Structure formats: C-alpha cells, structure tokens
Amino acid sequence: MLAMARKEWIHIKRDPRSLAVALALPFALLIINGAGIDFDVTDLPFAICDLDGSQASRSLREHLVRGGLFRLVATVPNARAGERLMRDGECLFVLVIPPHMDADLSAGKRVAVQVLLDGSDANTASTARNYLTGALGAQSAQLQARAQGRLGLDVRPIHPPLTVARRFLYNPAMESRQFVVPGLIVTILVILGALLTSGTVVRERERGTFETLAASPVQAAEILLGKLVPYLVIGLIDVGIAICTGALIFRVYVAGSVELLLGCSLVFLLCALAFGLLISTVAGRQQVAMMAAIVSTLLPAIMLSGFIFPIRNMPLLLRVIAQLIPATHFLRITRPIYLKGVGLPVVWEPLLILALMACVLLALCVKRFRKQL
C-alpha cells in the first residue's frame, strides 16, 4: 500500500500544474468568494421623479439617500424617462413623488408615492422593497408628527407598545464572509475530490497501465487506499491553507477546536475522494469522469448543501437528495465549529453520518475495482 501511495505521489509530482492548481485553489476561492459574496444589499441605485419639488419631497429624498441603502443616480422629469433608465439597468427603482404632496400632507390627506421596481432580479428586488417600506414608514411617522404639530395637536410621538430587544449570536456584525469561509472549506474539498481522484483509475486504464497493476500481486483495497493517501495529504494541506487565509485576510477565526475541524475534514475527505474514485471506476474515459465529477459533486455541493441556499426552501425531492450528499453533513460540522465554537457533543451526529458514508463509498469502490481487476 505504501508503495502504491509513493507511486501515486510520483504521478502527482510529474504533473506540477495539477498540484499547483490544487494548492492555489483554496487561496483563489477564498479571495474571490470572501470578497465577492455579499448578500447585504446596499447602495441600491435609484432615480427620482419629483413632481412636487417641495420641502416635503426634498426631505423625503434626503432621508432615502442618507441611510446608505440607496444611491440617487438620476433625477428624471417623468416616470417614462425613469422607466427607460431602469430598462438600461442604470437604476433599480424609480420613485415618483406626486404633485401637491406637501400641500396634501399639510391638509392631512393620505398621499400615494409610486415606486417602479425592476423585478428581474427577484431577490434584490424584494429586499429593496422591504427597505423602502421601512424607510418610507419612518418618514411618514415623522411627517405625521410635524403636521400634527403644525395643526396644534399633541406632538407626543406615539411610541410602539411592544419593542424587540435583538441579540445576534455567533456573528454579531452579520458579515456574509463569516459564514462563507466555513462553507468554502467544504467546496474546496469537494472540488479536490472531483478533480484529482476522478481521473486516477480511468487514466491508468486509458494509458494501459491498469493491466500492469492487475497483474501485480497487490490487493484491490491496497491499491485504492494507496491511491487515496497522497490526496488526503493534499486535502488536509488545503484545509490548512483555507483556515490561514480566512484568518489572515478575512479575519474569520475558528471559534471551536482546530484539531476537531481537521479531524472531521479528514473523514469528509475520505468521502469526497472515495466518490471521485468511484466515478473513476465507473466512467470509461477521463473526459466522462471529469464531467461527471463536476456535475454530480461540485454543483450539488454548492447548490444543495445549504452553503448558500437554505435546504428548507427546496422541494421534497431535492431535500432528500441534499441529505444524501456528504457536503450537507460536513457543512453542519464546519459552520458550528467555526462560528459557534461547539465541540463533539453537538457535531457527533453529522460526523457519524459522514463516517458511515465514507465506509459505504470505500466498500463500493473496492467492490467495483475488484470486479474490474
């Protein structure tokens, strides 16, 4: 088995580009994602069509711009011009302030402010709508108080009878990168498994060295484990690089035990690599193996594991598939360890599932492999 591992290692060394990619991967992914993934919506571009041009409409505009959530990009003479801007993608919404708003408000009437919203990016649009409702609600209350004051009424602000004291645990600043980094560790290991091991067996077969192996007295299990060991080492190094990059560049630190995280990573790596090997024994050609690996592991790991999109929201079938993906369970380990600082008493369950998955996958590999030998 050791000899097999050494042989595989020589293969890896002979192809320095793959090794370089494998080692650069965690770094590159963290940089792009850590900086790029930001779901906090700020600086939403909008245009204003002020048909009133009064004190009240100016204060409404000021109020929107001051919050930092919205950025005024244009003032348009009519709604149609605003719509054109929106179609060009220059702004996300157009705020149309009706004529006589100030007068109507002073007269104590209700005023309808119209908003044209670009709904094509539904997620951003609904966030924008929620922000806007909040901002206008606050402004509305202020105007109301002012108007009542002008009318000589009681200006005592109506304070809400029920308030909520909120405390955000684990990630008080609500930074996206805090939950992106532990998720990326999962993605990196999945990619590694998909890219590195999926090709190993097929490659030997394509090159005709498989027969040589088959003729040797080495056992199937020994060959497979020997093939896995070097990649396990690379994988662990990758986790190390990811943890360091996260800490040094993004200041995302492991709240729990790093040893536990590495240990769990090892179990998950076994799953990911074994799955790659399994693909490798099934696929007839390298090209097929690679494509299959990308489609069947990488995309589900990003889309279905709960990394970005909550599993709760998916239809039943996808929820079931999500439970069958090792990445889902590994994510249930990395995030709590990283952010909540919990230990084995909390993460034993997903860890056990991962260990079982690893055993099943390895057994399948050995079985397939033995048949081919």
Place this chain on the structure above:
Amino acid sequence: MRLQALIRKEFRQFRRDRRMVVMAVMAPIIQLTLLGYAADLDVQDLPVAVCDDDRSAESARLVAEIAHAGYFVVSAEATRSADLVALLDRGEAQLALHIPYGFQSRLRAGEATVQLLVDASDANTAGIGAGYLNGLIAEHGARVLARRVRSAPAERSGPEIDLRTRVLYNPTLESVYYMVPGVLGLVLLVITTNLTSLSVVKEREAGTLEQVMVTPLRPWELMLGKLVPFALVATADMATVMAVILLWFRVPMQGSYALLFAALFLFLLTCLGTGLLVSTVSRTQQQAQMTTFFIMLPSMLLSGFMYPIHNMPEWLQLTTYAIPLRYFLTVIRSVMLKGSGVGELWPELAALLAFAVLLVAAGAASFRKRLQ
C-alpha cells in the same frame, strides 16, 4: 469534402461513447433543476424556539401569530430562558424568542419588551428571518395599540405616505426567472470549453494527432473539423435548455429571438476560442481539465450568475469585465425579462463581439503554431 470527413469522424468518436452523450444531455438538465428549484433565498419554515415565562393570554396570542404567519415553525419550547442558547448552539432553532414574566400587564400598559436571539452564523437567512419576525411583533404591538385606542380614533387619522409599488418585468418576483436563463450561458461554457479543450489533447495523448497531421489536411481545416462538431453539440444543448426554460419554467420571453441568438452565437464563439486556447497549452487531459476548471470557476462566481456584481468591492467588479459570461448574462436576462433591444444592449454586444474575435483569433494562432 475533407472537412466533411473530419467532422464525420469527430461525431463518430463522440457518439461511440454513450456515456459522453449521456453527460452532454444530463449536465444541462441537472443544472437547470438545481438552479430552478434550489436557488431560493426567501425565508420559509424557519425554526423558532420559544420560552414563554409569562404564560398569559397575550403571550399565547403572540406565539400563535408567529406560528401561523407562514415563515416560521415553532420547533422547540424551552422552560428556562437559559436553554434557548443551547437550542441555537445545537442548531435546533435559528431564532429564539423569550417572552419575560409580566409581559401581558406591561403590554397593556404600552411598554412591553421581548427578547429575540438570532443565530447569525447564516447571516443571510438570519437577517431576513429576524427582519420578518421583528415586523410581525411590531404589527402585533400596533394591533394591541389599536385595540387600546379604539375609543379615541382621532389618534390614528392624519397625514400618511402610502407606498404603491409596481414591480415591472417580473411582477410576481420569481427568482427562477432570473436564475434559469443564466444556466444557458453556463451550460454553453461548460460543455463547449470542456469538449473542445479535451478533443485535441486527447488525440495528442493517444498519438493520433500525428496521424492526422501527416494527412494533406490544412491546419484551418483540422481546426474547423474540431470546432464544428462541438458547436453543433452545443447548439443541440442550447435548444434543449431553451425549450425547458420556456416550456417548463415558463420564463416569459419579452424581447427578440434574433437578438438572443446573435448573442448566443457570439458567446459560443468565445467558448470555442477559449477551449482551443486551453487545448494548445495543455499536454495531458488532466491539465486541460484543471485549466478549464480554473476558467469556469471565476466565470460562475464573478459573472453575476449567482452573486450580484454591484455588491462586490470595486477591484473585484473591475475583474468581472474580463469575463465574457458577464456580458452574455446581461443580454439574455434583459432580452428575456425586460424586452431590451440593441439600443440598450449594444455595449454588451460589442464586448461579446470583441471577445469572440480576440479569443478565436488567439486560439487559431496558437493552434497553428502547435501544429507546425
């Protein structure tokens, strides 16, 4: 004639491997399903743990209101408020609400407070969920206030600003409409770049490239012979994906098909050029795969396919201009959802054209050099 024979040869090789054909069909379908059904950032059935120390009619009403709002599920009830954090730790709830003793009487006096603990480790869901819950509780408070002042209705009237939102292009705010057209670009990129980059390397590895080279084929014929079959496979994929987008997901098509196809063609050229370029700089299939992958990944992440570009930091936004998929996504989303025309989209189309010319030319030049 010679070109035809070569194309026929490539097709035969492609067909001979059933599994490759299966992959070429399955890949787009899997991607469409994942993006169509999994990419939903909205909040649904978020587990909430409740610790009700008051056990009054008012507190029960508040909890029932939260449970029936449609966004939350009361997943656990704690008897001691100290247990709430443990529930969050174990991930059994993402939000925890503590209603303190004396809630009912304080609420009727108009000064009640409840405590909300939020598991912010998934900052995204947590933020939206906490926002919703906050809104619900505030509404509840407003209703209690309304009940209290019903005897004095004067307090509620007065000037007010109503927000009338009209959502254009996607009135029901379906995120599917935005995500699914993007798959068309991604599928093209994955399939075309992958097939093209590997086909040349594969022949080199198998040693058949030399055989082809000693035939009287000219380099450009050889190159076209490699490119045309994959362009056709990609076109077939494109048609499948387009049909699924329109017929299954029912994404509305507002703009012109001609414009869409023009953009598709330009984008296809950029993918072919990239694939060719990769094939000439790689010796083994694995190298080619790794290199392709390193091009694909930034394309997925930085093109605006998954994450909005306007949220990225300035320097990262600049790099997105180097990614052809970015322009294609803007075009297909605008054409399909907004019905935009050449008037609005010419900068994107020009960029696509420039990339197409540049990449194909570079690919061809490099391919020629490799052959000689």
